[in-house]
Amino acid sequence: MQNNETPQYAIETKDLSIFYGAFKAVNEVNMKLEKQKVTAIIGPSGCGKSTLLRSINRMNDFVPSSYVTGELLMHGQNLYGSNIDPVEVRRSIGMVFQKPNPFPKSIFENIAWGARINGFKGNMDELVEQSLRAAALWEEVKDVLKKSAYELSGGQQQRLCIARTIAIQPEIILMDEPASALDPISTLRIEELMQELKKNYTIIIVTHNMQQAARVSDYTAMMMLDKEGSRSGTVIEFSETKKIFTNPKDKRTEDYVTGRFG
Amino acid sequence: MNPTDNHYPSGEFFRKSLNIRYRIASIWQGIFFSALLIAMLSLAALLYNVVDGAFGYVAFEYKNDPAEFTAKPLNDLSRQELLDLLKNKLSSGAYKKLDNEKPMGSRSKSVLYTLVLERLIQIDTKQNWSMTDSILRGSEIKAEVAQKYPKAKLEFRSWLTPVFLTTPMSSKAEFAGVRTAILGSLWMVGIAILFALPIGTGAAIYLQEYATKNFLNRIIQTNINNLAGVPSIVYGMLGLAIFVRAFEPFTSGSMFGITDSNGRTILSAGLTMGVLVLPLIIINGQEAIKAVPDSLRQAAYGLGATRWQTIWHHVLPNALPGILTGSILAVSRAIGETAPLIVVGASTFISIDPSGPFSKFTALPIQIYQWTTRAQSEFHSIAASAIIVLLVLLLTLNATAVIIRNRVQRKY
Amino acid sequence: MKNTLMENKNFRPLDLKKKIRPGESVIQSLLFISGVLSIFITVAIVYELGKEALLFFNNPDVTLAKFLGTTRWQPGIGLFGIWPLVTSTLITSAIAIFVSLPLGLAAALFLSEYATLKARSALKPILEVLAGIPTVVYGYFALLFMTPLLQSIFGEGVEVYNMASAGIVMGIMILPLIASMSEDALSAVPRSLREAAYAMGATKFETSMQVVLPASLSGVGAALIIGISRAVGETMIVAIAAGSGPNFTFNPFKAAETMTGHIARISGGDLSYNSIDYTSLFAVALMLFLVTLVLNLVSQVVVERFREKYE
Numbered sequence: 001m002q003n004n005e006t007p008q009y010a011i012e013t014k015d016l017s018i019f020y021g022a023f024k025a026v027n028e029v030n031m032k033l034e035k036q037k038v039t040a041i042i043g044p045s046g047c048g049k050s051t052l053l054r055s056i057n058r059m060n061d062f063v064p065s066s067y068v069t070g071e072l073l074m075h076g077q078n079l080y081g082s083n084i085d086p087v088e089v090r091r092s093i094g095m096v097f098q099k100p101n102p103f104p105k106s107i108f109e110n111i112a113w114g115a116r117i118n119g120f121k122g123n124m125d126e127l128v129e130q131s132l133r134a135a136a137l138w139e140e141v142k143d144v145l146k147k148s149a150y151e152l153s154g155g156q157q158q159r160l161c162i163a164r165t166i167a168i169q170p171e172i173i174l175m176d177e178p179a180s181a182l183d184p185i186s187t188l189r190i191e192e193l194m195q196e197l198k199k200n201y202t203i204i205i206v207t208h209n210m211q212q213a214a215r216v217s218d219y220t221a222m223m224m225l226d227k228e229g230s231r232s233g234t235v236i237e238f239s240e241t242k243k244i245f246t247n248p249k250d251k252r253t254e255d256y257v258t259g260r261f262g
Numbered sequence: 263m264n265p266t267d268n269h270y271p272s273g274e275f276f277r278k279s280l281n282i283r284y285r286i287a288s289i290w291q292g293i294f295f296s297a298l299l300i301a302m303l304s305l306a307a308l309l310y311n312v313v314d315g316a317f318g319y320v321a322f323e324y325k326n327d328p329a330e331f332t333a334k335p336l337n338d339l340s341r342q343e344l345l346d347l348l349k350n351k352l353s354s355g356a357y358k359k360l361d362n363e364k365p366m367g368s369r370s371k372s373v374l375y376t377l378v379l380e381r382l383i384q385i386d387t388k389q390n391w392s393m394t395d396s397i398l399r400g401s402e403i404k405a406e407v408a409q410k411y412p413k414a415k416l417e418f419r420s421w422l423t424p425v426f427l428t429t430p431m432s433s434k435a436e437f438a439g440v441r442t443a444i445l446g447s448l449w450m451v452g453i454a455i456l457f458a459l460p461i462g463t464g465a466a467i468y469l470q471e472y473a474t475k476n477f478l479n480r481i482i483q484t485n486i487n488n489l490a491g492v493p494s495i496v497y498g499m500l501g502l503a504i505f506v507r508a509f510e511p512f513t514s515g516s517m518f519g520i521t522d523s524n525g526r527t528i529l530s531a532g533l534t535m536g537v538l539v540l541p542l543i544i545i546n547g548q549e550a551i552k553a554v555p556d557s558l559r560q561a562a563y564g565l566g567a568t569r570w571q572t573i574w575h576h577v578l579p580n581a582l583p584g585i586l587t588g589s590i591l592a593v594s595r596a597i598g599e600t601a602p603l604i605v606v607g608a609s610t611f612i613s614i615d616p617s618g619p620f621s622k623f624t625a626l627p628i629q630i631y632q633w634t635t636r637a638q639s640e641f642h643s644i645a646a647s648a649i650i651v652l653l654v655l656l657l658t659l660n661a662t663a664v665i666i667r668n669r670v671q672r673k674y
Numbered sequence: 675m676k677n678t679l680m681e682n683k684n685f686r687p688l689d690l691k692k693k694i695r696p697g698e699s700v701i702q703s704l705l706f707i708s709g710v711l712s713i714f715i716t717v718a719i720v721y722e723l724g725k726e727a728l729l730f731f732n733n734p735d736v737t738l739a740k741f742l743g744t745t746r747w748q749p750g751i752g753l754f755g756i757w758p759l760v761t762s763t764l765i766t767s768a769i770a771i772f773v774s775l776p777l778g779l780a781a782a783l784f785l786s787e788y789a790t791l792k793a794r795s796a797l798k799p800i801l802e803v804l805a806g807i808p809t810v811v812y813g814y815f816a817l818l819f820m821t822p823l824l825q826s827i828f829g830e831g832v833e834v835y836n837m838a839s840a841g842i843v844m845g846i847m848i849l850p851l852i853a854s855m856s857e858d859a860l861s862a863v864p865r866s867l868r869e870a871a872y873a874m875g876a877t878k879f880e881t882s883m884q885v886v887l888p889a890s891l892s893g894v895g896a897a898l899i900i901g902i903s904r905a906v907g908e909t910m911i912v913a914i915a916a917g918s919g920p921n922f923t924f925n926p927f928k929a930a931e932t933m934t935g936h937i938a939r940i941s942g943g944d945l946s947y948n949s950i951d952y953t954s955l956f957a958v959a960l961m962l963f964l965v966t967l968v969l970n971l972v973s974q975v976v977v978e979r980f981r982e983k984y985e
Contacts, residue, residue, distance in 0.1 A: 064474050077690060085692045091566025093690055101557035103576060113575065114565035119686025126578065139951075161561070168565060169685065287879035291788055297780035298797055301853075304846045305804055311819040312811070464708030472702060473709065484974070486712050491900065491970040492963065493907025495934050496719065498941070501957045503722040507947060537715055544712065560738045570701050598808030601909035601934070605941040628912075634814045634914055642818060649811050656806060 003018075010035045010172050010202040011056060012073040015137065018048070018055050021065035027232040028070065031221055038194055040213035040241070041224035044256070048233030049206045052223065056204065057093040058086040091118055094165035096179040096182045100157035102149035102164075108142050109131075110149050111164045113133050118168050127167055129138045135163035136193050155186025162193065166201070173197065175205040177214070191216045210257060220244045222253045276502075289440055315646030316422045318396040321407045321414040322436070325384035327523050336378065341371040344378055355470040364614065376429070382438045387436060387640045388414050422647035430611040431624065435633070435640035440648050445615050446528065446623040450603075451596045453532025453619060458540045465540075466547025471573055490541040498605030501534025515620035515666050526607030529619040543567055546591065550584025551577060584665055590663040594656050600627040626652050633666065723963055726956030731952060745922040747936075749954040758920035759958065762930035766841040766912055767905035769926060773845025774901055778852030779894065785853070786860040787882045805850035813914030816843035821915065828927065833917075835929035840916035844905055852901045859893020860886055892977050899973035903966045909934040933958050 008077050011033040017028040026048040033039045043050045051060065058079065060066040066082050071078045079089050081238035083160065111128045128145065132138040139158040141152070149160055153210055158178060167175060174233075194203055207213050220241045226234040237250045248254045271279060328336050332346060340348070345366060349357060360366060369377075375477070379385060388411045390401055396418060407416045429439025465486075473479040504526035511517045513530040554577050562572040578585075608628040616623055626648060633645035686829050690833050730736060744755030781801070785794055821837040825832045832838070871881040887894070917929030918939055931939070937955050945952055 057564065059560070062563070063563060079690075083692045084690055087566055087568050088690050088693070089690060090564055091455065092690070095560075095564035097557065097558065097564075101555075101561045103558065104580065114567075115685070117565070117567055117571050117575075120684055122684035164565065283877050287877040288894060290879045290883075291784070294780045294784035294788065297777040298784055298800070300777055301781060301804060301849060302800055302845075308807070308811070308815045309820060312814055317816065319959070405890070461708045461711060464705045467714060468702075468705035468709040472705060479709075482709055482712060485716050487974070488967060488970050489712060489715060490968060491903055492719070493909070493934065495907070495909045495937055496723075496963050496966075497957055499937070500715075500719050500722060501954065502941065503726070503956075504718060541712065568695060568698055570698050588758055594806065598806075598810070599811070600810045601913075601938055604938050607941075610942075627808055630814065631808050631910065631914065634810075634817060642814075645814060649814060652808060652811070654807070660806065 006251060008035060009033060010074065010119060011204070013070065014073070015070035016052075016055070016072055017069045018051050018060065019065075019067050019069070020063060024151060024232045026055070027226045027230075027234040029235045030234055031238045033202065033204060034219065035202050036198055036200070037218040038198050038205065038216055039219040039221065041204065041206045041221045041223055042210060042213045042256075043207070043233070044233075045208060046157060046233075049208075049223050049224045050176055052233075052235075053204065053206045054095075055178055056176055057090050057095055058173070059090070059095065061086055064253050070238035076206055092170050093172045093174060094168070094170035095159070096161050096173065096175045096178045099181050100154055100161050102152075102157050102160050104148070104150060106144040106146045107149050107152070109161055111167045114168050115166050120168075131163040131167040132160075134166055134197070135159045136189065136196070137163055153186070155182050155189060157183060158186070159193065162190075162197075163244040166197070170201065172204065175203065177208065180208070187212070210245075210259075214245050217241045222248075222250070222256065224252055224256070235252075269531050278511065298499070304551065304566040312646050312649045314392045314394055315643050316650055317393040317420050318391045318418070318643070319400075319403050319416055320390040320419045320640070321388045321411050321416050323386045323388060323414045324409065325386050326382065328383055331378075331382055336383075339375075341374060344371065344374040347378060347382070348374065356381070365524065368406075372425075374623045376398055376425075376437055380432065380434055380462070385434065385436050387638070390419075390640050390643060421643040422650055426647055427651065428646070431611065431629070433611065435644050437634075437668055438633075438644055440626060440629060440651055442612055442615060443624050443626045443648070444457040444651070446608075447597055447625040447627075449528045449616050449619070449621075450535055450623065450625055451593055453529060454535035454539060454596050455589060455593060457514070457533060458543050458592065459534035462540050462543030463547050463585060466546045466551055467573060467578075470548050470551040471569065486541050486544050490545060493601075494599055495605060497534060498537040498602030500537065501602060501606045502529060505533050507528040513620075515663060518620075520620050523622070526609075526622065527620045528616055528623040529605050531603055531608070531623055531625070532619070535596045538599065538602060539596055542592050542595065546588030547585050550581040550588065553584060554580045587663045588665050590659055590666070594659050597659075598627060598652070598656065600625075600631055603628055604631070626655075678777060706907045719963060723956050723960040726953045729949070730953035730957040733953070734948075742842040747920040753953070755922075755963075756958070758922035758930065758959075759933045759936055760917065761922060761924065762837060762912075762920070763906055763932040765924065765926055765930070766837050766844060766916060766932055767902060769838060769841025770844035770848055770905040770908075771898070771902060774848040774852050775898060777845070778833060778897070778901070781849070781853040781854050782856035782860055783887070784880055786857050787878060789884065801850040801853055804846065805854075809847065809848070809908060809910040810914070812843050812847050813910045816840050816894035816911055816915035824927070826932070826938045830895040831925075832927045833929050835917040836927045837916050837930055840912045840914075842927065843907055843915070844911050847908070847911065848901045848904050851904060852897045855900065856859045856890070859890035859897065862893065863889045896973040896977045899969050899976065903969040903973070906969070907934065907966050909938050913938045922937070933962055936963075940950055 009032045013029050013031050016026070017024060018027045020133060025238060043053060049218060054060050055068060055073065056079075060068075068080055072080055074089075074093075077084070103113065105113065108128055111131050112124050112216065115124065115127055119133040123160065129142070132141065137156060140156060141147075141160075149157060152160060158181075162173075162178075179190045188194055194205070197203060198218075205213075205217065218241060219239065221235045222244060223233050224236050226232050226236075236242065237248060237253045239249075244253060245257050267491045270276075275338075317398075332339060334343075346368065348360075352360075357366070366374075375612050377646050389407075391399075396403065398629065405418060408412060411542045426439045427444070428441050429437065430442045432438040469483060473482075496512075505513050510525040512529050513533070514520065514523045515527070515529075516523075553586060558580065559572055583628050603625055608624050609622045610632065612622050630645050630652065633641040633648065636642070698710040708810065717729055731738075731741075735752055740754040741756050744753065745757045746753040746755050747758050785797060789797060817835075820843050821832065821834060821836065824839055824842075826846070859973045867885055867889060871885045872878075876884075912932045913935040916935055917931045918935070919929070919931055920936060923930055937958055940951055940955055945955075
């Protein structure tokens with residue numbers, strides 16, 4: 001689907017609400033996420049950060065009672081439109097999970113499998129090498145590509161998961177607390193990687209670690225329960241990271257980032 | 263407030279009652295343990311009972327003197343001489359019948375030798391004793407036999423021999439073997455698994471990966487759980503009514519041009535057994551699939567895989583050891599079941615090897631049943647031998663299942 | 675860096691439009707059919723059993739009064755009293771439960787409350803072996819070991835075929851089933867409940883009997899019901915050892931054929947499809963199916979309804 005201008009925004013949401021059955025988990029989110037930038041979604045636990053993230057690549061579809069109202073646009077197309085194929089959506093929007101989940105296969109196969117089911121017909125060895133380089137893992141595993149992915153350390157496994165995601169060339173990469181299960185050194189490497197990756201991909205990351213959000217992201221969305229006693233979350237403030245942390249507009253944001261609560 | 267101002271016993275009185283409580287507790291612990299002891303004893307008794315019957319003294323007589331048939335000792339006759347002996351001395355009808363079952367010329371020497379013993383010389387078992395009797399009262403038995411059956415030979419026999427495994431059925435206990443039964447069991451189990459494994463695994467995949475929690479799927483699940491508890495003889499009745507009777511053109515092979523049979527074939531037995539083990543395979547398959555961590559599926563879907571791609575490439579391979587173990591358990595179950603086979607029409611006497619799915623059949627547990635219910639004790643001995651064969655078979659199967667479960671833990 | 679990665683043309687082109695994937699639909703249909711097949715099986719059982727049983731009851735000679743009111747069962751000569759078969763089934767099953775319930779429960783209590791890990795790994799296999807022995811072997815054991823044993827204890831009154839022998843051996847067969855289901859129920863009781871009792875100074879025995887066992891009652895109840903269902907449906911042990919002719923008696927040392935044994939005996943002989951013998955078998959089988967079905971459903975309800983919530 002060609003547009004006349006290259007849109008500046010990778011993802012746009014318009015009054016997006018996400019439901020699990022009768023329960024409204026996320027309430028009317030409106031935001032525009034810029035291409036090739038890192039956007040962080042922060043906030044206390046239980047206010048729908050992961051739900052919002054997973055709605056972008058339609059992973060919530062696997063929860064039987066889940067549905068959305070409003071629109072989620074990529075390239076101006078509503079990804080929840082009736083004529084949209086969710087399988088292809090997930091191909092163009094990659095996801096890295098909180099706990100590294102490589103397949104019980106070799107390092108090589110982990111990357112090759114995703115490429116193969118998406119019809120890759122080129123030189124697989126080259127693709128694997130370049131994906132591993134892009135994920136800053138090549139030097140460490142180049143001699144042991146046939147080894148099981150499970151023999152890697154946690155940090156290496158997570159980078160492998162990033163490599164297999166970028167191997168299929170998504171435009172956007174979603175990361176759900178990608179470093180929370182890792183030690184501080186691995187965390188740092190992932191954060192450095194994000195700065196490299198954003199040259200080519202749009203990155204949206206959910207994190208409960210404010211300092212991490214301040215370090216890595218260009219934009220920040222602050223999520224919180226929309227009002228007292230409610231169980232629905234919403235984005236109460238969205239702007240450049242610098243502004244959120246130094247001069248937040250909403251008092252609740254200020255309380256959160258200064259550690260007064262959360 | 264004085265701590266002793268309460269209504270609980272204290273001091274010496276408390277200690278005494280505590281000791282009583284401890285004694286009661288350890289008595290009951292012993293009682294609980296003795297339940298397990300009883301279980302162990304029962305198992306031991308059962309195994310002992312079986313082994314006891316399979317070995318022991320036998321007093322037997324030759325009905326006809328071998329000298330009537332040949333001057334040379336029987337053991338020295340060549341294969342051709344044995345063949346000639348049978349041809350000449352058996353009635354032509356009997357010889358023709360044997361020849362029709364399997365050409366006499368193609369039978370081995372040992373088979374012909376056994377035939378001579380069985381048909382011409384004919385053995386008459388006078389009495390046989392259990393293993394314990396034979397060992398403990400050996401001399402008593404010898405004296406008894408010398409007195410009661412002066413013409414009889416007495417030997418300590420193992421009714422379970424390698425020959426036992428390769429000999430077909432016979433109406434004489436001394437010459438009967440379990441070969442026909444083993445082959446029948448193998449054919450039947452093969453058909454059962456061929457039917458139940460794909461369908462059962464498919465149903466398990468459907469229920470775990472595709473089915474939503476709606477009314478129809480809950481009914482299906484409850485239904486499967488109930489089918490697992492239906493008595494096996496009811497499955498036999500189902501097989502009788504549907505496979506043997508309603509599907510007769512199919513199961514008897516008349517659809518395919520076979521004219522001399524009815525619905526009571528290996529095919530009917532195999533399908534009936536397949537239906538019986540189907541719920542087990544489904545339930546086991548569901549467990550195996552449930553055990554695959556969801557994170558694998560999420561990773562695959564995140565890369566743009568379809569549902570079946572995820573199942574085929576990730577869920578099934580990881581569930582495979584569990585599914586395999588379940589199939590082996592189903593096979594064990596099918597091999598040991600008797601009641602449905604009786605209803606579906608296992609033959610009471612059949613001595614030729616099954617030649618295909620449309621043959622009449624017998625099975626190992628059927629033989630055990632038939633021999634056990636005969637009055638003569640020599641049949642009990644071969645029943646015991648057949649039981650040992652069956653138990654060894656099952657032990658091997660289950661050991662294989664355990665090995666598979668431990669070894670094929672995904673290498674990764 | 676994206677420029678150095680393979681260009682897009684090496685992948686299948688991205689197309690967000692909804693696709694029809696015929697392969698996926700075909701596979702899903704096949705799998706669905708496999709799932710639904712199980713319903714067909716139940717329908718077939720009910721239909722076939724019902725059809726022939728209906729033929730039986732529609733026979734002018736057969737009346738409900740005779741069926742429920744007389745005590746001789748020989749359809750071939752016009753006797754249609756079901757009671758001898760039913761009482762034999764009930765008595766053998768009752769004996770089996772009488773043996774297996776206390777023993778199974780006691781074994782479960784020992785394994786779950788007292789046994790060390792090493793003891794468990796040594797003792798559980800014994801139960802598993804008992805559970806895996808084919809019933810025809812148990813039948814052999816009943817006829818050739820248990821009956822002589824009973825005869826040596828109780829003397830002349832024990833017939834060669836008798837219900838007690840079959841019942842006791844059935845109990846041994848069912849023991850592992852009750853033990854393992856009860857043990858699952860006992861193990862499911864959270865440690866915190868036991869620890870609360872110990873902290874108050876209770877002995878292990880008092881804790882097991884007064885705290886753990888009551889909390890697991892629904893699971894034990896389900897085990898009992900399933901055990902009854904197994905006993906009622908069991909064929910080979912009773913076919914070999916309990917007797918080969920219907921006999922209305924309450925003396926366990928006498929021979930009396932059960933419902934299952936009867937079906938096995940008659941169907942093992944010559945049977946023509948339209949005879950009263952044939953249809954009467956299905957009537958008996960239908961009763962058997964309904965009884966075990968009700969028992970199985972009740973056990974599931976018992977587990978649901980009486981499950982103690984631990985939160």
